[in-house]
Amino acid sequence: ASRTVGFALDPPIQSETQKPQDYLQLGITHHEANRLKESAACFEKSAKEDGGCGVGMLMWGLTLRHGWGCEKNEKVAFKWLQRAAESAVDDLENARIGGGVDLTAIQVPLTIFYLTRFTHLCC
Secondary structure, three states: OEEOOOOOOOOOEEHHHOOHHHHHHHHHHHHHOOOHHHHHHHHHHHHHHHHOOHHHHHHHHHHHHHOOOOOOOHHHHHHHHHHHHHHHHHHHHHHHOOOOOOHHHHHHHHHHHHHHHHHHHHO
């Protein structure tokens, strides 16, 4: 069964084949086109569905923190940024035991997590 996101330019989405990374890419496309409500919905799905993906968690956290297309909620945003960092740590552990991973993608969530953490401590 297919469904559309609601835009004439968007192709139908096959819900049974969507993965967190697919929602992440769609969210980025919507965000770049300034369709913030649609990007927020996609980032939320990329963070939550099928265990989510780390970058999806990062983008959902940033979306909540800044109120991009959704109600701003810094407390919940911080939790998602923390989950993104935890996911990055898991990826590092998998790389350590031979799983292989792109370490540059891991640095972003960790950096955001620590910056956010220090901002909360000092302000």
